[in-house]
Amino acid sequence: MTYVLQLADTCLIHAQRLGEWCGHAPVIEEDLALTNMALDLIGQARALLTHAGALEGAGRDEDQLAFLREERDYRNVVLVELPNSAASPSDGSGGRDFALTTLRNAAVAIWLELLYEKLLDSTDPELAAIAAKALKEVRYHRQHASDWVVRLGDGTAESQARMQAALAVLWPYVNELFAAPGVDGVGPAWKDVEAEWRARWGTLMQEATLSLPRDSALRTQGHLGVHSEHMGHLLATMQYLQRAYPGGVW
Amino acid sequence: MVNLEAARARLASLPDPEIPAVTLVELGIVRDLRETGAGLEVVLTPTYSGCPATELIADDVRAALAEFGPVTVTLQRSPAWTTDWISAEGREKLQRYGIVPPQCSAEQAIRFVPQLRCPRCAGGRTEQLSRFGSTPCKSTWRCIECGEPFEYFKSI
Numbered sequence: 375m376t377y378v379l380q381l382a383d384t385c386l387i388h389a390q391r392l393g394e395w396c397g398h399a400p401v402i403e404e405d406l407a408l409t410n411m412a413l414d415l416i417g418q419a420r421a422l423l424t425h426a427g428a429l430e431g432a433g434r435d436e437d438q439l440a441f442l443r444e445e446r447d448y449r450n451v452v453l454v455e456l457p458n459s460a461a462s463p464s465d466g467s468g469g470r471d472f473a474l475t476t477l478r479n480a481a482v483a484i485w486l487e488l489l490y491e492k493l494l495d496s497t498d499p500e501l502a503a504i505a506a507k508a509l510k511e512v513r514y515h516r517q518h519a520s521d522w523v524v525r526l527g528d529g530t531a532e533s534q535a536r537m538q539a540a541l542a543v544l545w546p547y548v549n550e551l552f553a554a555p556g557v558d559g560v561g562p563a564w565k566d567v568e569a570e571w572r573a574r575w576g577t578l579m580q581e582a583t584l585s586l587p588r589d590s591a592l593r594t595q596g597h598l599g600v601h602s603e604h605m606g607h608l609l610a611t612m613q614y615l616q617r618a619y620p621g622g623v624w
Numbered sequence: 625m626v627n628l629e630a631a632r633a634r635l636a637s638l639p640d641p642e643i644p645a646v647t648l649v650e651l652g653i654v655r656d657l658r659e660t661g662a663g664l665e666v667v668l669t670p671t672y673s674g675c676p677a678t679e680l681i682a683d684d685v686r687a688a689l690a691e692f693g694p695v696t697v698t699l700q701r702s703p704a705w706t707t708d709w710i711s712a713e714g715r716e717k718l719q720r721y722g723i724v725p726p727q728c729s730a731e732q733a734i735r736f737v738p739q740l741r742c743p744r745c746a747g748g749r750t751e752q753l754s755r756f757g758s759t760p761c762k763s764t765w766r767c768i769e770c771g772e773p774f775e776y777f778k779s780i
Contacts, residue, residue, distance in 0.1 A: 403754035403764055410756040417674025421701070503702030507673055510704060510730070510780045511760075518755045 375429040376449060377557045378501065379439075380597045381489070382422030383450035386440060387605075388482055389415035390612050391458055392475070400472055407518060411479070414511040421504045428500075437623070441616035445605050452594035453547040454482060455605045460543045473533070474540035476522045481544065483516035484574050485551050488567035497559040520578055527582025537584055546590030554597045626659055631692045635666065638688050641680045642759050645721035648681060652709025655700055663694030669705045672760035672780075706730040707761075707779045718777055719743055723762065726779040742767035743774050752776075 392412035399405035423436040456478075459471035490512060493505035526533040551571065556563035579586055594602070616622060635657055636649045648654050648668075655667035666685050670678045682697040689695045707726040710718075715725035727738040740750045747769030755778070757764040762775040 403756070406758065406764070407754050407756040410760055413674035413676070413760055414672055415674070417670075417672060421673060499702070503704070504673075507670075507701055507704040510706075511672060514755060514778075514780075 375426050377554070377561050378422055378426040378429060380449040380451075380554050381561075382419050382426055382439075383448045384454055384482070385415045385422065385486075386419035387448070387450040387608065388454040388478075389413075389419060390608060391454060391456075392479070394458055395470060395475065398468060398470055404472075408475070411515045411518070414508075414515065418504065418508045418511070421507075425500050425504065437616065441613045445601055445609055446599040448601065448605065448609075449597050449599060451547070451550040451553075452596040452602050452605075453478065453544065453550060455596065455602060455608055456544070456547065457604055460540070471536070471540060473526060473536040474543060476519055476526065477537065477540050477544055479515065480519035480523045480578065481548060481551070481575065483512050483519050484578075485567065485571055486512045487516050488570055489562070489564070492562040492566065496561055498561075501560065523578055523584075524582045527579075527584040534583065537582070541584055542587050545587045546592035547594055549590065549592060550594045550596060553593065553595070626664060626692050628657070628659060631664060631689055632657055634688055634692075635685065638684055640677070641684060642677050643718070643721070643723065645723075646710075646714045646717045648685070650711045650714030650717065652705065652711065652714075653681065654685075660696070662696065664689055664692055665696045665698060667698045667700050669700050671705050675760050677759075705780075707777065710777070722774055724765070724774065724776045726777050728779050730779050732779065738776075740765060740776060742770060742772065744772050745770040750774075 389412040392408050392415070395405065395408040397405065399408055419440070420436045423439040427434040427436065427439055457469055458475050459467050459469050460474065461467050461469075461471065487509065490505040490509040494502055494509070496502040496505065523537070527537045528534070552564045552568040554564045556566065576586070594600075596602075635654060636647060638648050640646055640648055640651055640653075651671070653668055653671065655669050656665075658665050666689065668682060668685065678699070682699070685697055686695050708730050710725065718725040722743045724740050724743055727740065737752055739748070741748055742750055745767060747767050749768040750765055751768060753764040753766050753773070755763050757775050761777055761780070763778045764773065765776050766773050
């Protein structure tokens with residue numbers, strides 16, 4: 375169940391951050407794109423959380439898992455809970471940095487694509503079915519986000535500087551994408567996708583004329599429930615409605 | 625004894641809630657209609673994991689078949705839905721409705737950006753504005769010749 379939650383929560387929290395762009399993206403096409411990707415990820419999280427609830431066998435459904443757990447019970451990587459901007463929301467950016475969002479989106483999409491490909495062979499048929507469905511979607515996400523990374527990285531001096539700055543912020547958190555152990559037959563250790571992820575990321579950075587920062591010793595542990603200071607704020611927003619109106623449904 | 629033929633015909637008449645020009649059966653969302661001990665069972669497959677229409681579709685199906693007795697709707701995820709399952713008739717209707725149907729198989733879908741013809745003026749000079757659109761299944765395009773935007777049902 376923990377393995378499924380680590381994947382489910384990473385999709386869920388990533389979607390929550392992408393969804394914060396709704397109505398704020400630089401162009402309307404991108405507004406649709408970011409929210410469409412968020413929607414796909416929420417769909418994946420729903421399926422995974424439902425499955426996690428079934429594995430747990432305690433009668434918790436997707437809503438209870440998504441909205442009624444405490445911070446330490448979430449198993450997403452810290453990378454996806456970081457705000458959409460490293461700067462303060464009061465600096466005029468509204469707390470949104472498209473460079474950071476785009477880079478993170480590409481990093482997570484490549485990672486999910488690699489994991490889902492491996493999960494096609496899972497001995498857990500439900501997990502394999504979810505992966506088959508989700509794989510088609512994250513391929514679009516990866517393609518879309520990568521195009522933007524190249525366009526902005528290999529763009530103007532301003533866009534490149536901002537991408538490079540965002541990369542410096544995110545890079546230490548990437549380590550966690552390879553931290554969680556696997557479950558025999560059910561799902562691969564995240565480490566198993568590291569080499570391929572780094573190869574693809576390297577190619578993308580080259581295309582985008584971005585240089586990789588030095589590797590960091592930071593080892594965040596969101597997948598073990600140890601989160602950053604941002605997680606509580608994110609959950610306050612995300613859980614508000616369900617906490618205010620317990621049991622509320624559409 | 626349920627009149628399966630009549631139920632099947634009723635099911636085949638149900639439009640997609642978001643793209644009413646085509647039916648659910650034409651889109652390939654309906655996997656199966658069968659009789660069980662407890663009434664009718666309809667097996668549906670979601671198009672995209674997060675497609676918000678999925679629940680609406682299940683409600684529509686239940687309501688439409690209610691006259692035939694108790695109805696269970698089952699969601700089946702595997703094998704994953706693909707645009708390859710959209711029927712020829714469905715494709716034609718999409719085109720007439722102004723949504724260009726998928727132009728390649730799901731396998732080719734990601735790298736391949738097709739050269740589309742504008743569904744309004746048939747102009748051949750078109751460009752993709754975004755890989756995403758007003759619903760998860762579509763992307764947004766523009767015709768350079770007539771200037772009109774249009775949508776493309778992307779292969780998946």
